[in-house]
Amino acid sequence: MKEKKVVDAQDILEKFDKENQYRVNIGKWAWIVTFLGVALTVFHLYTGMTSVLPSQQQGAIHLGTALGIIFLLYPAKKEWRKTQKSVPWYDVLLAFTAMYVAYHKIIFFDSILQSRVSGYSFLDITISLLGILLVLEATRRTVGLPIVIVASIAIGYAVFGNHIPTKILSHPGFAVDRTVTNLWYRESGVFGTPLQISAKFIFLFLFFGVLLVNTPIGQFFNNLAFSLTGRFTGGTAKAAVVASALQGTVSGSSVGNTVATGSFTIPMMKRAGFKPEFAAATEASASTGGQIMPPMMGAAAFIMMEYLGVSYAQIMLAAVIPAILYFTGIFIGTHFEAKRLKILGLPKSELPVFKKIFVRDGYMIIPLLVIILTIMSGFTPQRAALFGIASAFLIWLFNALVRKESEFSFQKIIYVLEQGGRVALPVIAAVATAGIIAGVVSMTGLGAKFASGIIALSNGYLILALFFTMVACIVLGMGLPTTANYVVTATIAAPALINEFGIAPIAAHMFVFYFGIVADITPPVCLAAYAGAGIAKANPFKTGMTAVKLAIAAFIIPYIFIYNPIFVFVDITPFKLIAGLLTALIGMIGVSSAVIGFFIRNSRLWERIVLFGAGLMLILPELYTSLAGIILISLIWLIQKKRPEEETSGTVATV
Template sequence: MKENKQTDMNEILEKYDRENNYRTNIGNWAWVVTFLGIALTLFHLYTGYYGTLPSQQQGAIHLGTALGIIFLLFPAKMGWQKKQRSVPWYDVVLAFTAMYVTYHKIIFFDSILQSRISGYGPLDVIVSILGILLLLEATRRTVGLPIVIVASIAILYTLFGNMIPTQVLSHPGFSVNRIATDLWFKESGVFGTPIQISAKFIFLFLFFGVILVHTQIGKFFNDLAFALTGRFTGGTAKAAVAASALQGMVSGSSVGNTVASGSFTIPMMKKAGFKPEFSAATEASASTGGQVMPPLMGAAAFIMMEYLGVSYSTIMLAALVPAILYFTGIFIGTHFEAKKLHILGLPASELPSFRKLMIKNGYMLLPLFVIIGTIMAGFTPQRAALMGIAAAFLVSLARKDTRMNVKQLIHVLEQGARVALPIIAAVGTAGIIAGVVSITGLGTKFAAGIIALSGGYLIFALIFTMIACIILGMGLPTTANYVVTATVAAPVLINEFGVAPIAAHMFVFYFGIIADITPPVCLAAYAGAGIAKANPFKTGVTAVKLAVAAFIIPYIFIYNPILVLVDVTPVNLIISGATAILGMTAVSSSVIGYLITNSYTSERILLFAAGIMLIIPNLISSSAGLLIMLAIWYIQRQRKDDDTGTRKIEASM
C-alpha cells in the first residue's frame, strides 16, 4: 500500500513538476553524476566557509557543473527517462561541451578581461554562442519551454530591434557577436546578480533543506500541525494550512510542497467531509504561500536582498506581516467552510499530544532557530546557512533512523546538487532576459509604455504590472519571474510613481508566486487535484478564492507600506495588524459565503468591502469597515436565532 502511494506521488510530480523528470537508470554514468554532485556541494561548502572566488569564477563553476549534471540526468523529451537505460552519446557530448564553454571563463579569465577592451576573438564568440544555446536547452529540460521562449524572444528583440515599427520599443539592433559576448562574458548577462546570488547563498540554503528533509522534519511538522489545530472545527484543513506554512520555511517549491504534504492531508480532509476541490485547493494555496514564509522564503528573496542593497533580516521582517495575513486568510476560509458544512474537529484520541511531541522531537526546530538567530545577529546569509547546515547535521545524529552512514552522507551531498539544478538553470536564463534589458534599454521603454497605458495613475500601473507578473509566472519559475519583473517592472513603480522600493519588489514577488494557483496554468492546484481526484480547473478557482489575500495585500502595502515595516512604529503596526486580520476575516467570509450563518449576496458584497476597508491602514477606513462587519454579524445572529426557533417549532409539530 505504501509503495503504491509513493508511486502515485512520483507520477503526480513527474506530470506537474518538470524537475522530477530525470533518468533513474543511467548505468555507469551514475558514478559521474554522483562525483559531480558531491564535488559541487563540497565546493559551495568550502567557499561558503573560506570565502568565495571572484564572482565570475564562482558563477562559472556553479553553472558549468550544474549544466554537465543536467545533460547527464535529464532526457531531451519528457517520458524518455523511463525508456533510456543509459545516457545517450549526444547528451554526453552536450554535458562535457557545456562544462568546457562555462569553465572557459576560468581557464582564460585574464585574457577575457583584457578582451573587454581589445575585443573578443572568434573562439570567444563561438564559446559564448554555444554557452547560451546549451543553457537554454538545459533550462528547457529542467524547467520547461515557456521561460526559454521568453528568453529567445528577448534575444531576437535585441537582434532585430531596428525592424520593430513601434517607436517606443524600437532600437538600432545589435550584432550576433555583440549580443552573445555581452550576455555570456559580462556581469549584466548570464553571470549577473541572479547567478552570483545562487552561487553564494541559494545553493547553501537548498542544501540546508535537503539535510532537514533527511531528519524527517516534514512528518514532525505534520504531527505538530495536527496537535495544534486538529481538535478545532475543520481541524484537518486547518492542520493542512499550518503544516504547509511550517514546511514552507524549509522548501520553496509550490508543487513539491503540495505533493509532499498533500498526500497526507488531502485524503484526511476528504474523509472529514470537505469536497475534493476544496481539499486540493487548501493544500495548494497554503503550499504556494511557503515561498513568502520567513525565514527561508523562496530563493528569489536572496536576489531581492541584493537588488535592494539591504540585509536579509530586513527582507524577512518585511515579509512577516504579509505572510501572516496570507495564511490567516486561508486558515479563516477553511474555518468558515467547515462551519458551513458542519465539519467538526478530530477526537483527541486520534491526535498526537503536543507536549509529548515537543519533548520527543522539539529538537528538530533547532536548525531553524539557528538560522533566524544568526541572521538577526547581523551575520551574512552565507554564514547563517553554514550554521544551519551544521545544526541540521547534528540534529540528524540524534536518532538512529536519521543518523547518516557513509552511503547516506554521499546521497545527501549528491541531492544537495540535484535539488539546485532547476534553480541554477532558471536564474541563468533569467540573466539572459535581464541582460537584454541592459543592452537595449528595454526597462526605460517599458516604463514609458506603462506610464502611457496607465495615464499616470498608480492604480492602473499596478494592475498592468500584476497582470504581467501573473502571465510570466504561468511559464517561469518564481525566481526567474522575479528577476525579470524586478528588472523591468519594479523600477517603474519606484522611479515613476514614488513607491517604496521594498514594497515595489514585494509586489512583483507576490504576484509571481500566486501564478502557481491562478488558472489556467496553476501547477500547484493541478498537483493537488491529482491527489484529490478533483476537477483541476475548479480546484484552481477555489484556490484563488482561498488565497484572495495574496491579491489584495500587495495593493495595500503599496499605498501604505506599514505592512512591510516602512515608516512603522510599534503602535501603528499593532493596530494595522489587528485590523488587517479582521479584514481578512471579512474577506474570507465573503468569499465562502458564511459568517455565523449562510450569507445573502448583498451581505457578501458588504463583507468584502468591509474587509478591504479594514485592511487599509487608516483609522477612518478601518472604523467604517469594522462597523459594517459588526452590523452584518448582528443581523446574521438575529437570523440564526430565528432559524433555530423555527426549527424547534417545526420539530414539535
C-alpha cells in the first residue's frame, strides 16, 4: 500500500510548519540540547508521578528549559537554519538568560510573593521585562510573527489604554513596571492557567504521541482505513478521511497530520482521478479535524477543562458527536465528488484484509483504549497520560524485541526522550504568549468591553452574535495557533455568549474552539491546505477554497450544538439525541451536495440553492423547519431521480 512520495515531506513541513524550521547543524551544542530535552521530559514524567512541585514552580522549569532549548535550536531568521554551522554567541547568551529569568521565580519564590505586598524591586521589574521580551522572541522563532504582534498590541493596550478615544475600549492605563510585573509574576499572565495546563497535562500527551510514532501504529491506522473504505466509490478519498480521523487521535497538528498521511494518500487520490486541489483539500480538511477528535484532541481541550472546571471525560463526551459529524460531512463531500466524476473504488485484491490486519496488529490500539478507560474511570488526564505512556512503551518493546519492527537501544531511548522535549517547544511558547494576552484581558476588563461590543453589534440577536464571534475566531486563528486562539477567545468571546445569551458554557467554549481550528483551512492563511497543495503540486488558494467547501460541516456544526446542545451532552435524552443526529446528518447531506454540485445527478443552480437552504433549515431544533428541510431535500431527490443519467463511464482507481 505504500506510495512513492512525489515531494519531500520534510521540505513541506519546513516550509509551512514553523516548528520544523530549526537549525540543522549546532555542533557541540547538540549535547546541551539533548541534555536539556531529555531532562525536560524526565522532569515531567517524575512530577507527573509524584506531583511534588507547586504549579508556579513547575511552570517556571517548564518554560525556562523550553526557552533555553528554543534559542539554541531556532535561528533568528529561518534562512540561517542551514547556513549556520553552530549556535552563535548571542543565541547562547539569550538561551541561558531566558533560563535564568524563568528559574528566578523558583530561586526567590518566597521573596517574590512578599513583593506583591511590599512592592517589586528594580531587579524584579528588569527580570519581568526581560522575561516577557524573551518569551515573545522565542514565540516568534517557533510559532511565527502574528501572535507576537497580537501580544505586543495587547501590552500596548494595557499601557496606553487611556489614550484610546472610544469609551467602549478605553481604560485608565497601567504603568510599564506594573504591567510587566503583573504579566510575569501574577497567576493571570505568562504563568497562568494555559502554561500550568501545558506543564501538567499537555507535555505528557505530546510525549505519548512521540512514543506512538516509534511503533507502526500510523501504518496500522492507514491499512485499517483502506480495508474499511477502499473498495467503495471514491475509496482512496474516503480512506484518507478515515485515516486522518484515526491519526488525529494521537496528533493535534493540522500541518503535521496533512504531511504524514498526505504523503501517500494525496498521490493515490490523484491517480484515482481526483483533481490535485481536491485531493489536497480532502487531506487538509480531514487532518485539521484531528484537533477535535477524542481522546487526544488538541492542546486547547485540556485548557478548556480547566476553564470550565469539568473533567476531561466531559470534554471528550462533548467532542465526540461534533467530531463524528465533522468527519461525516467531509466523507459525504468526497462521496458526492467521486459520484460526480464517476470514480470507483480500489480493486478488492489490492486492499488489506480487515480481519488479517486487526488480528495481526490490533494490539496497537491498546494505548488509546488505556487513555480512554482511565479518563472515563475518573482518573485525572495526567494519570491517564502516564498510563498511556507506560502501555505505549510496552508496545514499543514488543515491536522491537519480539516482532523486530522497531529499533530499541539506549541511543534510541535518549532520542525519544529528547524528541519529547522538542515537540513541546512551540506549544510551550504559544501558551506563554497567550498568557500575556489573557493577562491583559484580565487587567483591563477587555472581556466585558468585548461582550458589550458583541451585544451592540448583534442588537441582541443570538445568530448575529454567533456570526461576529465566528469571524473573530477565524481572523485570530489566521495568526494564532489553535491553543493561543482558544485562550484569547475563551477569555473574551465565550463569556459574552454565556452571560448575555444564556448559552451552555461547554457549548460556547466548543463554539470558539471549533472556529479557531477551521482557520487552518480558511483562506487566505490556511497552512494545512498549503501543505497539502505542496504535496499535490496544486494551486494553494484553490486548495483552501476547496477545503472550505469540503469542510462546510465545520462551519455549520458549531451552530447546531449552540441551538441544540444535546450534541455536547447538555439536557440530553435518547429520543432528542437520535432525532437531532438524523436531522443533522440529512442537513449535511443537503449542504454537502449543494457545494459539490451533485446529489444523485449533477445539480442545476436552483437545485443547489434549494439543497443548501434545506440543509440549513435542519440546523434549527424546530419540528416545522426540520420537516420542511426534509421535504425539500426529498423533492430534489425525486426530481433528479426522474432525470436521465448522463452517459459517462466510471474510472477504476489504481494503487
